[in-house]
Amino acid sequence: MAVLVSAGVVTLGAPLVPVVQTRFDLSETASQWSYTITLLVGATLTPVLGRLADGRRRRPAAVCVCALVAVGCGLSAVADGYPVFLAGRAAQGLGVGLVALAIATARDHVPGSRGVRLLALLSVTTALGAGLSYPLTMVVAEQWGLAAAYGGAGVLTAGVAVALAIGMPRTVDASRRTGLDLPGAVLLTAGSLAVLLAISQGGVWGWTDPRTLGCAVAGVMALAVWVAVELHVRFPLVELRLVRQRDVLAAHLTAVAMGVSLYSTPVLVSRMAQAPSATGYGSGLGLLVVGLVMTPIAAGNLAGNRLALVLARRLGSRGALATGGAVAAAGPLVLVFVPGGALWTLLLAMALSAFGAGATFGTMTTMIVGAVEPAETGSATSVNILLRLVGGALGSAATGAALAAHPGPVAGFASASGLRFACLLCAAGCAVAVVVSLVLARRRTSPTPTD
Template identity: 40%
Template sequence: MDRDDTGPGSPAHRLLVTGLVFIGMVVAVVGSLGTPLVPLVAAVNHVSVDDAQWSLTITFLVSAVATPTIGRLGDGRYRKPVLLVGLAIVAVGGLLAALPLGFATLLVGQAAQGVGLGLTPLTLTVARDALPPERARPALAILSITTVAGIGLGYPLVALIAETCGLRAAFWFGVAIAVAASLAAMVVVPSSRHRPAARLDLAGASTLGIALAGLLLAISEGGQWGWASARLLATVAVAIVMLAGWVALELHSDHPLVDVRRLRHVVVLTADVCAVFTGVGMYLLTSTVTRLVQTPTSVGYGLGASVAVAGLMLTPFSVGTVAASSVTRALIRRMPPGRVLPLAASVLLAGMVMFTLAHGTFWEIAVVMAIAGLGIGAIFAIMPGFIVQSVPAHETGSALSFNQVLRYVGYGIGSSASAAVLQAHTRPGASFPADSGYTAVGVAACLMWVLTAAASVLLPRFGDRRPGLSPTAEAIIEEEEQDIESLASVVPGDAGRPDTGRPDTADTRPGGVRPGQPR
């Protein structure tokens, strides 16, 4: 299944992309096991909802550390074994969460499943290396959208299973699909034994993990510790020092976990900054909606829905991310890809303004989630192309992994922040926050989309306008005007691509102008 062993229309490439999409969907569904189930986890394990929120946050914490580690290993000859081992860890994590061994064991299982989220950029790297250049870009877009769409699919599915068969059954389902994904990976993922072995930066991985853990712990426990308490300030200080130490380690390492020097390229910097803000805004909304919908009507503002209905309220989000494929295709035909980012952020801002002002009915929340899915799907569809066009081929896995790390950091911050804000609006002794808490979360999410739009507009005005491009990236950029094709139409073209004669003066930064396009 190597690139030069397949010709146009080869079933091998179709099978590869289909298999990678399935793996991406499984990873997304497993990653969604926490969000709609948080209130149920609290009830079954007799813990507070805020403590139960850690069943989601710990997944993102582990994924933030596992992602660059897996990405670095995936840049070498052990890509397929790393993918299989990662899926095996996900299955074991699901098993631990499914067994009735207590809340602590469930947290360990959820932490293990965070490794699965680190596999997402590895699927992107496989597609990048195994597909010919003219088909790599649409495949990357599809895979990026799939991982987000899978979250919307996973929410109602696992919620329905949990309601009909119990909480443990939802985790058993995660075990089953992780095993199925492992079988798919065995069949479709090509070997990369011909590639040089990658060295792993253990010091960088451990330092990054401590820094992120401290940051998320401070956000999660700030309400209980006190936002000006010595304990919180000390935790934040340690996290900042460790983060600074991690950057220093990466800059002086011969084999860094992440090549942070790539952030000097304005394309990479814009994509990475927007990834953080998008992740925070996304989970401020999704974590909050599932709690709001399940809040009893007797509180005065809740919808009193079951966990299954709460999951179904996330379906419009999934539909929106899928629709974003066609919308993004049309937009790229008419404007540079970089201009899609502020436009998508503006759409998301409009949706969050609606949520902030009106979230008392099912239809209002459904509309908000559809708008959110459309905007987030557009952002995540365009982001992989930004990364691919700016790094050498051998650094693609690491660069995509770091972007995914920042998404997961954003997810974790959003998850923790939503719980912290709602806790701050909960009266002592009360079981549910005041309605003003959801309004406050909406305002915070609005701020994230304002920052996303500002970053996507302002950052391209600074820095290196012309980052060094890999030969494959040169060909991929040529395809910006092509459709983001449907999954069935992702078939290979010629493995080798002739010189396109693309002018060297083309502005490849986000918001830049392609050859022949008027300013």
């Protein structure tokens, strides 16, 4: 429940970007930051929370995260200006780390086949939370405004924080370390933030702008130092040697490639749904109908997640991972080859994209868990989440640049060709994931439930 609520809060920015743009009288680029900043914070701090999940401070870390997310929702609800609203959205990004916390807890306390199913399900809770929250968020935002949407999310998250404080089990192994690799945490956070900032803002600042190049160089240097530190410290923030295992490497590279489509396709569909028909692709739908268009996210991810277990048993990890990527690629391709923005095409695109993502991320988690020790579960899965968000930042930057480079006949909206090109970029990310799966993933079958 904690992960579902937090995931819904984190993803509030995607469907509400146009609403935020109107509310604060912003440009399209500036309004996109209401979504991007949440992903940046989530990406950079999730590995730290993942390591805490592997230690004895799991419960206080989870309670603290939920409390901060609730505070962030409150800030966004009462904000009179965009800077305060953004500060709230930044705090909400901490909720991304709850997925790693939940996966580590489940592995410790739910053994056997039930544990395998639960771990696979937890891997897609971000998408499930988004799918469940989108329709409700759209209704609330349309009827009562942004303040009600974020205020309600804050109340729910505060309730989850109380529930975790009362009922979350402690770490099973009392011998696990309690310390945190602070130098590694600072270096990874700073390096990831700088690189992601360069990626997300490169299209705005210019790819050769000193700010873009400075962030990129500083980030790469910080990450290089971080790698050197992690390989020599006794208790690293991230055990980098695990990447030498083929399944872990395949899962991490697939996460980057799939992240491009996972985070960008819903934004493109939302923009298509709300764009006027004069653009050549827009449906001109109201917020309530746009929310309904997003409902296949939850159902598709859940169905794909369940199918992943069957595919892994019959085709092995390689086949399950590649199948998920191929189905996910079909989602944005529907928007390319079926022009006009009809409601049924938007629903089909979301369903295929969500189904493929559910199968892929469910497989990735079971591959990682099967390859690492229990004490490394939170750390390894948090890195995978970080890499999904790196892919999301790459996708957001690439699709944003594609839209900006193809202005359409209606002011503030891209042309039909620009939108199709952005969709092709999402499909290309899924295609790369298929290739990585077939080349790197082991043939062996991943653990699956027998009952």
